[in-house]
Amino acid sequence: MPNSEELRQAGLKTTLPRLKILGILEDAADQHFTAEDVYKRLLDSGEEIGLATVYRVLTQFEGAQLVIRHNFEGGRSVFELNDGKHHDHMVCVKCSKVIEFYNQQIENLQTEVAEDHSFTLQEHALVMYGLCSDCVA
Amino acid sequence: MPNSEELRQAGLKTTLPRLKILGILEDAADQHFTAEDVYKRLLDSGEEIGLATVYRVLTQFEGAQLVIRHNFEGGRSVFELNDGKHHDHMVCVKCSKVIEFYNQQIENLQTEVAEDHSFTLQEHALVMYGLCSDCVA
DNA sequence: ATGTATGCAAAACATTTGCACCTGG
DNA sequence: CCAGGTGCAAATGTTTTGCATACAT
Numbered sequence: 001m002p003n004s005e006e007l008r009q010a011g012l013k014t015t016l017p018r019l020k021i022l023g024i025l026e027d028a029a030d031q032h033f034t035a036e037d038v039y040k041r042l043l044d045s046g047e048e049i050g051l052a053t054v055y056r057v058l059t060q061f062e063g064a065q066l067v068i069r070h071n072f073e074g075g076r077s078v079f080e081l082n083d084g085k086h087h088d089h090m091v092c093v094k095c096s097k098v099i100e101f102y103n104q105q106i107e108n109l110q111t112e113v114a115e116d117h118s119f120t121l122q123e124h125a126l127v128m129y130g131l132c133s134d135c136v137a
Numbered sequence: 138m139p140n141s142e143e144l145r146q147a148g149l150k151t152t153l154p155r156l157k158i159l160g161i162l163e164d165a166a167d168q169h170f171t172a173e174d175v176y177k178r179l180l181d182s183g184e185e186i187g188l189a190t191v192y193r194v195l196t197q198f199e200g201a202q203l204v205i206r207h208n209f210e211g212g213r214s215v216f217e218l219n220d221g222k223h224h225d226h227m228v229c230v231k232c233s234k235v236i237e238f239y240n241q242q243i244e245n246l247q248t249e250v251a252e253d254h255s256f257t258l259q260e261h262a263l264v265m266y267g268l269c270s271d272c273v274a
Numbered sequence: 275a276t277g278t279a280t281g282c283a284a285a286a287c288a289t290t291t292g293c294a295c296c297t298g299g
Numbered sequence: 300c301c302a303g304g305t306g307c308a309a310a311t312g313t314t315t316t317g318c319a320t321a322c323a324t
Contacts, residue, residue: 017305114227120268189315297304
C-alpha cells in the first residue's frame with residue numbers, strides 16, 4: 001500500500017479508497033486499467049468501494065497528474081500511473097497488450113509540424129495498432 | 138448528390154439515407170462530423186432520417202472503407218470521408234477545429250519503432266491537442 | 275416478391291451526479 | 300466537530316438493437 005504522502009502532495013485527503021486505488025495502480029505500474037478493471041480488483045481483494053468512487057478518484061488523480069487517461073479505440077477510457085516520463089503506445093489488436101515506447105525524433109518532428117501550422121501544441125497521443133510478437137506467430 | 142455507383146462498389150444497396158449521408162460527407166470532404174452533426178444536417182435539409190440510421194450507415198461506411206472513424210477526446214466518435222490518403226490530426230482544444238497533416242518522416246520512424254519491437258503495425262492514430270492559430274490570439 | 279433497410283422506441287454501456295450518510299484530521 | 304469523501308441509485312450522453320413497416324431490385 002502506498003504512502004499517504006503521495007496523496008497529501010497531490011492535495012488529496014488520505015482516504016481508504018484513494019490509497020487502495022493508488023496501490024493497485026502502483027502494483028502494476030506498467031499496466032493500463034479501465035475503471036471497471038480497478039473496480040474488479042477492489043472487489044477481488046474484498047473492498048467495499050463503489051464504481052462511482054473509482055471514477056471519481058481516477059478523475060481526481062488525473063487532475064493531480066498522478067495518472068494519465070487514454071482514449072484508445074472502443075469507447076472506454078484506460079488509466080495508467082504517470083511516471084513523469086512521456087511515452088506513446090502500441091496496442092495489440094488481438095490480445096490488447098500495451099507496449100510503451102518513446103522516440104525523441106518523432107517528438108521533435110511533431111513540434112516542427114505544429115510550428116509549421118502555427119499550432120500551439122499542448123499534448124499529443126500517438127497510438128499504433130497491430131499485432132504484438134506473441135500474436136503474430 | 139453522389140453517384141450510386143460509389144455505394145454499389147462498396148457492396149451497399151442504393152438507398153436514400155445512404156446517398157444523403159454520403160452527400161453530406163462529400164460536400165465537406167475535409168471536415169469531421171459526429172453522428173449528431175450529420176443527423177442535424179439531414180434535418181436541416183428536410184430529410185426524415187432517424188439518428189439510428191445515421192449510426193448504422195456510418196458504421197457500414199466505415200466497414201466499407203468509405204469513411205474513417207476517429208475517437209478523439211471527449212467520448213464521441215467523429216467521422217471523415219476516406220480520401221485514401223492517410224493523414225494525422227491536430228485538434229484545437231478550444232474551438233474543436235481539426236487540422237490535417239502528413240509527415241513522411243514521422244511515418245517512417247513509426248515503422249522503425251514497430252520493427253524494433255517486433256510489432257506488426259496495421260494502423261496508427263497520431264493526434265496533437267493544443268490551440269489553433271485563431272484561438273491562441 | 276423478397277430480402278434488406280429504416281424508424282421508432284427501448285436497451286445497453288460508460289460515465290457523472292444528487293443526496294444522505296460516514297470519515298479523516 | 301465539520302468539511303470533504305463515499306455509496307447508492309438515478310440521470311446523462313452516446314451508440315446499439317428489436318421489431319414492424321417500407322423500399323430496392
